[in-house]
Amino acid sequence: MIEALDYLRQLNIASVLLRLSLAMLCGGLIGLERGRKRRAAGFRTYMLVCMGAALTMLLSQYEFYMLNTSWAAIAAEVGIRTDVSRFGAQVINGIGFLGAGTIIVTGQQQVKGLTTAAGLWASACMGLAIGAGFYECVAMAFLLIFLSVHVLSRIELRIVENARNMNVFVEFQSMDYIGDIINCIKSQDVQVYDVEIDHGQASKSQKPNALFTIRLNHKGSHARLLASISELPCVHMVHDI
Secondary structure, rough: OOOOHHHHHOOOOHHHHHHHHHHHHHHHHHHHHHOOOOOOOOHHHHHHHHHHHHHHHHHHHHHHHHOOOOOOOOOOOOOOOOOOOHHHHHHHHOOOHHHHHHOEOOOOOOOEEEHHHHHHHHEEEEEEEHHHHHHHHHHHHHHHHHHHHHHHHHHHHHHHHOOOEEEEEEEEEOOHHHHHHHHHOOOOOEEEEEEEOOOEEEOOEEEOEEEEEEEEEEOOOHHHHHHHOOOOOEEEEEEOO
């Protein structure tokens, strides 16, 4: 079966069409989950990143082939020396800037976009493998990346729900009620490790808020703790981050 792919590893029209189509398909499928969750990068972004990486690798192979065949005499005359692997390295560096643009820190001290950035980087690496014609690696990489993005996210959510440690963001009416909130949290049989308090800005109608680092003494009590805090009349918003 591997020998049957030798023709598609060569630089020809069929190979180029297959590689770009495969990059479009694999990148798009991985980006579907991000798109459904309305993340910064979704279906089309992943698709374009993967195709762009594949195109870069195709370009490097084309230039290497031309420098050793049709352009060989001119290259020898002017002394051209090139390392085609540097194209792939530049793609990885460029994706770092693109991925960084998807990572944000919200006003609730919550970091978002890390999974999206990591997915973009993995999609670009997969695109380089597609462009190089390393089909066996592409099949395994796509399966594992797809599994990580679409299936393991549910397992991760369950692990987080059963974790003992949690960070709770609470927005409340005024600093006069901070004691009531702390007493409410402690009444749920938990340990409060740290509290970060933001007094807010009245001129910008920003309410006071606090970030509590908490350890639960019993698993599965996340919902009960959040419900008890939200029932306080002074609380405007409560989130588990």
